[in-house]
Amino acid sequence: MAYSDKVIDHYENPRNVGSFGKDEEGVATGMVGAPACGDVMKLQIKVNKEGVIEDARFKTYGCGSAIASSSLVTEWVKGKTVDEAASIKNTQIAEELALPPVKIHCSILAEDAIKAAVADYRKKYAVAEREEAALRAVQDQQQAAD
Amino acid sequence: MTTDTRSKPMEPATAAREQPSARKPIYLDYSATTPVDPRVVEKMIPWLTHQFGNPASRSHAYGWEAEEAVENARAEVAKLVNCDAKEIVWTSGATESDNLAIKGAAHFYRTKGKHLITMKTEHKAVLDPMRELEREGFEVTYLDPEPNGLVDLGKFNAALRPDTILVSIMFVNNEIGVIQPVAEIGEITRAKGIVFHVDAAQATGKVAIDLANLKVDLMSFSAHKTYGPKGVGALYVRRKPRVRLEAQMHGGGHEKGLRSGTLPTHQIVGMGEAFRIARVEMATENERIRMLRDKLLAGIRDLEEVYVNGDLEHRVPHNLNVSFNFVEGESLIMAMKELAVSSGSACTSASLEPSYVLRALGRNDELAHSSIRFTLGRFTKPEDIEFAVKLIKERIGKLREMSPLWEMFKDGIDLNTVQWAAH
Numbered sequence: 155m156a157y158s159d160k161v162i163d164h165y166e167n168p169r170n171v172g173s174f175g176k177d178e179e180g181v182a183t184g185m186v187g188a189p190a191c192g193d194v195m196k197l198q199i200k201v202n203k204e205g206v207i208e209d210a211r212f213k214t215y216g217c218g219s220a221i222a223s224s225s226l227v228t229e230w231v232k233g234k235t236v237d238e239a240a241s242i243k244n245t246q247i248a249e250e251l252a253l254p255p256v257k258i259h260c261s262i263l264a265e266d267a268i269k270a271a272v273a274d275y276r277k278k279y280a281v282a283e284r285e286e287a288a289l290r291a292v293q294d295q296q297q298a299a300d
Numbered sequence: 301m302t303t304d305t306r307s308k309p310m311e312p313a314t315a316a317r318e319q320p321s322a323r324k325p326i327y328l329d330y331s332a333t334t335p336v337d338p339r340v341v342e343k344m345i346p347w348l349t350h351q352f353g354n355p356a357s358r359s360h361a362y363g364w365e366a367e368e369a370v371e372n373a374r375a376e377v378a379k380l381v382n383c384d385a386k387e388i389v390w391t392s393g394a395t396e397s398d399n400l401a402i403k404g405a406a407h408f409y410r411t412k413g414k415h416l417i418t419m420k421t422e423h424k425a426v427l428d429p430m431r432e433l434e435r436e437g438f439e440v441t442y443l444d445p446e447p448n449g450l451v452d453l454g455k456f457n458a459a460l461r462p463d464t465i466l467v468s469i470m471f472v473n474n475e476i477g478v479i480q481p482v483a484e485i486g487e488i489t490r491a492k493g494i495v496f497h498v499d500a501a502q503a504t505g506k507v508a509i510d511l512a513n514l515k516v517d518l519m520s521f522s523a524h525k526t527y528g529p530k531g532v533g534a535l536y537v538r539r540k541p542r543v544r545l546e547a548q549m550h551g552g553g554h555e556k557g558l559r560s561g562t563l564p565t566h567q568i569v570g571m572g573e574a575f576r577i578a579r580v581e582m583a584t585e586n587e588r589i590r591m592l593r594d595k596l597l598a599g600i601r602d603l604e605e606v607y608v609n610g611d612l613e614h615r616v617p618h619n620l621n622v623s624f625n626f627v628e629g630e631s632l633i634m635a636m637k638e639l640a641v642s643s644g645s646a647c648t649s650a651s652l653e654p655s656y657v658l659r660a661l662g663r664n665d666e667l668a669h670s671s672i673r674f675t676l677g678r679f680t681k682p683e684d685i686e687f688a689v690k691l692i693k694e695r696i697g698k699l700r701e702m703s704p705l706w707e708m709f710k711d712g713i714d715l716n717t718v719q720w721a722a723h
Contacts, residue, residue, distance in 0.1 A: 165634060171702050188720030189705060190665040192628055192654070196704035213704040217630035221702065270721075 157218055158252035164222035169229050172211045174198050180208075182278055184270025187263050193220045197267040199231060199239070201275055207231045207239055212267075219257040223247050223264035231268060240272045325640040326684045330525075330618060330677030331474055331502060332642060336570065337527040337678070343573040344529065347566035355563045356554060366565045373572025377521065377534055380504060380575040383511040386539060389555045390563055393533035394501035395425040396548075397520030398468075400535055400559065401497045402429040404545030405466050405518065406438055409495065413463030419443045419451060419470075419480075420660040426468050426499055447662050448611035449478040457488065466495045471503035471519075475657040475673055476610030477619025479507055486515030495543055501525050501533075505578030506586065506616040511536060517543040523567070527678060528574030532567035535559075589676050590617035592685050596674060597622075599689030603696055605709070609658055609671060620674045623658075623667040626706040627699045632672055635695035639688055642673050666705070666715075 157165075173196075174181045180201040187194040193216030200209040210228040214221045226247060231239040247253075247261035327335075336344075347369060355370045357363025371385070378385040391397045406416060418430055420442045430440045441459045446452050451469060467489050469480050482498055489496040497518040503509060505526040511519065519536040523529055537543055537558065551560025597620055600606055605625035624632060629643035643655075654668035663671075674688070700706040708715060 165631070168702060173707065185704065186721050189669075189715065190720070192630075192665075192669045194704050194720070196707075213702055213707060215626065215703045215705045216628050218634045220628075221631055266721075 156254070157222075160251050161219055161222040161253070164225040164251070165218045168212075168221060168225040170209075170211050170225065171213065173213065174200060174209075174211055182271050182275030184267045184272070184274055186266040186270050187216070187220075189215065192216060193260065193263060195220065195224045195263055195267040197224060197227065197264075197271045199236070199271045199275060201236060201279075205235050205237075207234055207236065216260065216263075217257070219251065219253050220260040220263060222251055223253075223260045224267060226250060227264045227268055236272050236275055239268055242268055325638050326687060327640045328674045328676060328680065328684070328688065329640045329642050330680075331477075331673065331675035333524050333530065334527045334677055335679065336524075336529050337574060337577060339577060340528055340570050340573045344566045344570040347569050351565075353565070355565055356552070366563075369565055370563055370568050373568045376572035376576040376579075380579045381500075381509040381511050381519065381521075381536065382513075383536055384539065387511075387536050389535045389537055389558050390568055391533045391535055391559055392531055393524070394423075394499060394520045394522035395533075396559075397522075397533050397535040398423070398425040398497075398499055399429050400545060400548050401518040401520060402426065402466065402468055403433065403548055404558075405495045405497065405543065406433050407546040408544045409465045410438075413461075413465040414438045415441070415461045415464040416466045416468070417441045417443065417456070417459050417464060418468045419445060421445050421449065421473055421475075421657045422468065422470055423474055423499060423501070426470065430468070445660055448614075449473060449476050449609070449657075449661055450611055450614060451480055451485070453481065453484055453488070456485065460488075460492065460494070464492070464494050466497065468497040468499070470499040470501075471509070472500070472506060472616050473610065473657065474502050475655060476621045476661075477502070477616045477675075478610045479503075479614045479616065481614075482516060483514055489517075490515040502616070504575065505582050506618060508582075511538075517541075518545075523571035523574055526574050526578050529567050529570040532564060532571050534571070585678060586617050589680065592676055592680055592682060593617050593620055593674075595682070596620055596676075596685050596689060599685075600692060603693060607663075607667060609661065609663065609667075618676050620676075621658075621671060622674075623663065623671045624696050624699075625667060625670060626703045626709055627670050627696060629654075629669050629671060631699060632670065632696075635699055636672070636691060638691055639674075643671060 181198055183198045185196045196213045198211045199207045202208050210231050212224040212228050214224045230242060242265060244261040244265040247264050248258055253261055351365055353362025353366040355366040374388050375385045377388050416430060416438055418426055434440050443451060443455060443459060469485055471482055472479055486496055495517045498516050499520045501520060501522040502525060504521055517538045522533045545558060547558050549560050554560050600622060607623045609621040609623060633643050654665055655671060658668040658671055705715060
């Protein structure tokens, strides 16, 4: 398999490998793919109060271009809002890495990983927001009762 | 600085290593192909230049000397496998030998029956002719191997039918190196008058082959797996009891009409010399290679979650096929770019499918995807193995640190219970 220099670079020096602590504030996780298909990507984003992705981590089981695609997106999502991150397209990833046609599915998987992480963030964040609202309502009621 | 390199030919693998500018990976893919032994090259060269005659030319000395060289080589091939030189037919390689044996025998004996038996773990050069025969109306049983890669004789017996005319089972598997019970199968097929073909491309020079005792009717050989040149092979066709074939290549009636085409004298001389060396050096070479393979295995086994594919006992010493769980095969090969190894067989490693051989053993997808075949050979050195073990340990560690599956395994999660978002 003849890969571009960019794929080789990301493969040999992957950026942001690892995992965040499970209880860290603002962390959301997207896991896509299946071992049976030969690739699984786990992408984690750490989002601040303003909805901006401050940091990202990945772990990938897969071929060289799957590893490179996920390494690349951890760089790309940093500094973006979750909405901006969710709009990253697989074609941009494939173009940047000059992926061969048989490896296009790796870029699709990386796009899916971002979307899954963002969905996880929205789910958790929305729940947190609802809980806060519910808590405020209870406190308001208590204040009113006092 | 002038040195005569012709008198002392350098070993090909060493030559590549000694030039830092052209530094190539350490070659551990001897089952894909072998370098031509320098002693073989030396024997071949005159037959390309001044001894260029056509062995079929009967009217002058050029033809006579070429014919004699071809017959000497035929005798050498016969000696390695203990058969009569008259039973050896030259071909272009094991793929052609397999085609000639399988299609040739099926076509010749088609009036006797239409059922053929082979295994799912055979080389494509056997499976594809079988598929072709199915299209022609033959019926083929593809036997599953046991989890250790070997055929079960009970299941083999059960698959036989009154109209079975041909069985094709390889001697040594190209991916996992297991040795099939060829002698036992031959007893069964001979008793029933069924033609038995054996693909021995991966067996010559690695296991003793005694066709005087084996009840095998047809056997395929290749030169380039045994330190001979690419592009030449042979088919053994038994004379007593006589096996008949329908020719697949028609023309000038060479090789008693079984395979027309001008004989490539230099290639044939090379195969003869390669097989002569194999016969003389096999015993000592196998012991040396077994020690190196065992050293490699011992080193790799220090790692967790490593699985050897195929039986270790009924196996040639040259082969080690292992799955590194939770690491994907292609990234594994990239991680080991200092080693020339293969994932699955060389013919299929360009595709994204896991090895069909490992799937047939019942390996799950993850393990089938995570396999590496190391095959050692004549020019493998102890320091190559030491280097490989060190590299494998380091790189597997790095890839596992990057693997979400390894992380889940370490967290005690059973991966079979995970709902994957398959794509």
